[in-house]
Amino acid sequence: xxxxxxxxxxxxxxxxxxxxxxxxxxxxxxxxxxxxxxxxxxxxxxxxxxxxxxxxxxxxxxxxxxxxxxxxxxxxxxxxxxxxxxxxxxxxxxxxxxxxx
Numbered sequence: 627x628x629x630x631x632x633x634x635x636x637x638x639x640x641x642x643x644x645x646x647x648x649x650x651x652x653x654x655x656x657x658x659x660x661x662x663x664x665x666x667x668x669x670x671x672x673x674x675x676x677x678x679x680x681x682x683x684x685x686x687x688x689x690x691x692x693x694x695x696x697x698x699x700x701x702x703x704x705x706x707x708x709x710x711x712x713x714x715x716x717x718x719x720x721x722x723x724x725x726x727x
Contacts, residue, residue: 650691650715650718654683654684657677659716659718660716660719661677663716667708667709670685673708697711
């Protein structure tokens, strides 16, 4: 008898969820998510200047979020504008804020 059939979530779902949580589990990435939630769409320059980090660092964090499907990128001429793929990702930050306050 396996416990898998008794659990409400599949192992594949839990594995995918873990990867998403790992992708957002960094202070800069959480701040980027918050900025995108409030700003709706920002380019790399706006993000790294607001965070006070180097452009390469911001791009690295954005790439991690993009690869995991948390943010999407839209090209606008020479600029790449980032936005959340789903505003519900911001709820993760809100829940953590409520739990840890």
